[in-house]
Amino acid sequence: MLALALGLLSLRFLPALPPAWLLLVCAALGLALLASRLYLIGFFLLGMVWACTSAQWALDDRLVPAFDGRTLWLEGQVVGLPAVANDVVRFQLEDALSRRGELPQLIRLSWRNGPEIRGGERWRLAVSLRQPHGLVNPQAFDYEAWLLAQRIGATGTVKAGQRLSEAGGLGAWRDQVRQHLLEVEAFGRAGGLAALVLGDGSGLSTADWRLLQHTGTVHLMVISGQHITMLAGLLYGLVAGLARLGLWPRRWPWLPCACVLALSGALAYGLMAGFEVPVRRACVMIALVLLWRLRFRHLGAWWPLLLALVVVLLAEPLAVLQPGFWLSFAAVAVLIVVFAGRLGSWSAWRSLGRAQWTMAFGLLPAMLALGLPVSASGPLANLIAVPWVGVLVVPLALLGTLLLPIPWLGEGLLTLAGGLLALLFLVLGQIASWLPAWLPSSVPWWALLLAVLGAALLLLPSGVPLRLPGLFLLLPALLVQSKPVPHGLAQVWVFDVGQGLSVLVRTREHALLYDAGPSFGDFDMGERVVLPSLRALDVRRLDLLLLSHADNDHAGGASAIVHGLPVALVRSGEVERLTLELQAEPCTAQRWQWDDVEFQLWRWAEGGPGNPSSCVLRVSARGESLLLTGDIDNRTERALLGSELPAQAEWLLVPHHGSRSSSSPGFLNAVAPHGGLLSRGRHNSFGHPHPQVVARYIARDVVLHDTAEQGALMLWLGTYGEVSGLREQRRFWREK
Structure with a gap:
């Protein structure tokens, strides 16, 4: 599994995809090596071949150059939740058809001063189409990588359009739920509730995202593995607690029931969030962890993480282009290092505090390598925000959403959740003004290697020698400066x-x-x-x-x-x-x-x-x-x-x-x-x-x-x- 995972991960570091003939040669060689029981090299080659083939399929699905910059009439169905900001509606169109030729399976569109658009509707649109293209700078969001990871083959601007059919299916249901959430008086935080319940962050302003970035709490406002894991953990803990108190029916084994209930809750939450790639990744990881807890604990804590990594990459190799993929798996690995195999038990607050400071050090090399802002106030902010959101806001928001058919009860719970969220943003605002995020300079490879070694030493159990020198190994990555401009140039x-x-x-x-x-x-x-x-x-x-x-x-x-x-x-x-x-x-x-x-x-x-x-x-x-x-x-x-x-x-x-x-x-x-x-x-x-x-x-x-x-x-x-x-x-x- 490790060799297969490394082959799949190698896609991220390729400057160009190998030609088809070379992939065929590598696939044949990989199968021959497996037959010769040279499993490591064989599985590595097969993983790389599958990742490259999947990426090539995505590249082949991009808009053809002949249509780049042209305006075409096309017809397709709206998928996902359209977002509205500054009088611009942004949405995605699936299975678009045009009489002029074949189009990509998924197109991202914007429509200035456009009408209200709902998920699940079918439209006929006049669109100025463009091939995927993004800005390329020393440090900025890689839009082209994001588009490919989403398998979006074209972007475009809508000039005119006509609705062909009303919304239907899951997309229409999610859009209807969002409208109900945004209409709730939630102390100005209805957009945050929609982000937590449906994974729709369009209701959060730029100032909100900036605040979350400064405090290292962005992960709390998008449905990620943390939210789904918390819900699954609450459901699992509910059954386990009832069993410990003797209140669970004896004829139903509590452990299988706890695992089934936790997985069902995670899948239901993922369904509400639209099963985007991060949500699918989280559900896979939770399913494997529950399976490990049920039958395979003797294999150790690393087995479900490695298996989840392989399953996620086999399902979507292009996930390696997203920073969230690397951070999520790195975060789980850090938690395994910190908590697995420890003797004795810690209190909940001690565990939470240790998780935050170890995550800060453990994820630092990944943040530096990905060029992401580093929040020095992150451990403190997360120490407050993680239990606040996970234990209070999310359960109230989900319960309020489910009870919306009972207006006074559902809206009351959502109002309470919005008030708690508004209070959290006030606290985070104070923390951000005191200690904003820091964006590091480009870090050379040798400093990154030292940072990885330093973080690994700091994560070792207390009492192990050489832990403190890990702090000094982090300093080059934090303090290194670029080579100065020569005098006179x-x-x-x-x-x-x-x-x-x-x-x-x-x-x-x-x-x-x-x-x-x-x-x-x-x-x-x-x-x-x-x-x-x-x-x-x-x-x-x-x-x-x-x-x-x-x-x-x-x-x-x-x-x-x-x-x-x-x-x-x-x-x-x-x-x-x-x-x-x-x-x-x-x-x-x-x-x-x-x-x-x-x-x-x-x-x-x-x-x-x-x-x-x-x-x-x-x-x-x-x-x-x-x-x-x-x-x-x-x-x-x-x-x-x-x-x-x-x-x-x-x-x-x-x-x-x-x-x-x-x-x-x-x-x-x-x-x-x-x-x-x-x-x-x-x-x-x-x-x-x-x-x-x-x-x-x-x-x-x-x-x-x-x-x-x-x-x-x-x-x-x-x-x-x-x-x-x-x-x-x-x-x-x-x-x-």
């Missing part, structure tokens, strides 16, 4: 923020951020992309936040940056249009040096509001220059050529994302770049870059580097080298 990052702009310029001792990306409602690129990327690159403060102008696609994420990092100074070409909290100073012509790297600012004073007011920055290192232009237009380009700012530069940030109103022939002739950096969103509604603009660059032999095609771009200014894109780092799930 500048490291330039053009982050992949979609239709917007954010550029980091680092010297040996200083850091400047030119623009902060856009913000769309609750989705803030400054918070979701730029800030995590800065921290991953070990940027802990900014000497200057330079906002070219105040348009949303350039300054929308600025507030998140100012709140998330110490910023010494904010400058902008349009101070009057920025929020007061930024306390920005106007952009004026000036020149300075950091670590022998020269910086020059310029702004057209007569440009007027909007794009012409963009503040232009020229950076020079060892004779090599970069010109950052914001959204300047043709008139501003002519004014710049008549100014004291040198126009010539080896690298040019393509003005205004490649708009037809910029990159005039005269400007390109004066700058004479040999490379252009283009920041834009794929399939953006403005049509950037314009074909005429691209033709101008091509005619001058200027190589364009595009964030939409290459991900975040990195350049070492002063070395006269080339630009590299993060999408060049091969991952089998990323579009080539």
Whole structure:
């Protein structure tokens, strides 16, 4: 089983999937090795072959390139629970059909200002389809990996639609239950109750998720193994307690009844949650643990964990692409190490306290490896929140949901559960303000290995030698810093923020951020992309936040940056249009040096509001220059050529994302770049870059580097080298 599990897990680390002929060879070799009783290598090969084959099936089910960006009429059924946020309805369509050709089995759609959509309904829709594509940055959520793990083969935007049939089946029932839950007066926490009962987190705001992240309690607001395990444990404990008190009927053996009742409760809870991948994983683990408790305790505590790992991966090999998979199994492994085989018994509070601090240390290497925020307040917050949610809120919420046909009783229990949840959020808010989460820098492999060894030592029983040195082995992973920028050079990052702009310029001792990306409602690129990327690159403060102008696609994420990092100074070409909290100073012509790297600012004073007011920055290192232009237009380009700012530069940030109103022939002739950096969103509604603009660059032999095609771009200014894109780092799930 261990060899098979390792073969299945190897999928996560493959840069590309092997070709079909090689998989056939490996499968034949694996079977031959099994026949020769070389089980370890044989099962490893078979596990890898099955994982790669399943992943290839998912990749083959993606939208064909011919339909990418096209609008088609299609028909399909809504699955899951549609979510509504900022007047946008997001839902998934299953078994979509179109007369134009074959479509993926599952499509994720969004509909701005769309009508009410219920799970189980059938719709005919006009959809602008897109192949799965996500932003690629030094540190950010990997949307493409998530889509593949969900086996979503396309995304799209709905232009128009017609409901063909009303909702029916399980999806309609779950949607109806959600509507009842959201209508309950639950002290403003009806959305949290829907998350705990149905696994629907759309009712939680961005601020709620941020609070849960800071306190390390995200796992409490999504139906995970912990919730289902707690419910199964309560049902099991109820039967065991009755048997111990002599109140259980003697003609019914209490242990099989306890196991059956616990598993039935877990499955019923999973049914309400829609049996998503984490829920299925939890139910499998609970079923195997109960089977082990019933018949196979002599095999030890590791047997059900290993068997559950194999069963889950055989059923869905793509689970390895989700951080929750690694964290859930790592958490169970930590608990087995801490509690299995211990002599004597601990009180409930001592057990809970020990579980929290050991989980904090035991999961730290996994959190660092996955690039997830580390909450120092997590042990304290979970010590309060785990029993509060598991023993009080979840049972009351589930019981209230079941009793909704009796309005005064069901709604009363839900109101009580909502009040308890509201009180918990107040407590968590105080904890988060006292000790927020910390996002570490990228950790090298050697520091991760030391952290794993240190965590393993700390988890050993008390009295075992060498436990305390484990703390010192954790320090390199927590304190290691990235290699500093060499003196006289500048490291330039053009982050992949979609239709917007954010550029980091680092010297040996200083850091400047030119623009902060856009913000769309609750989705803030400054918070979701730029800030995590800065921290991953070990940027802990900014000497200057330079906002070219105040348009949303350039300054929308600025507030998140100012709140998330110490910023010494904010400058902008349009101070009057920025929020007061930024306390920005106007952009004026000036020149300075950091670590022998020269910086020059310029702004057209007569440009007027909007794009012409963009503040232009020229950076020079060892004779090599970069010109950052914001959204300047043709008139501003002519004014710049008549100014004291040198126009010539080896690298040019393509003005205004490649708009037809910029990159005039005269400007390109004066700058004479040999490379252009283009920041834009794929399939953006403005049509950037314009074909005429691209033709101008091509005619001058200027190589364009595009964030939409290459991900975040990195350049070492002063070395006269080339630009590299993060999408060049091969991952089998990323579009080539």
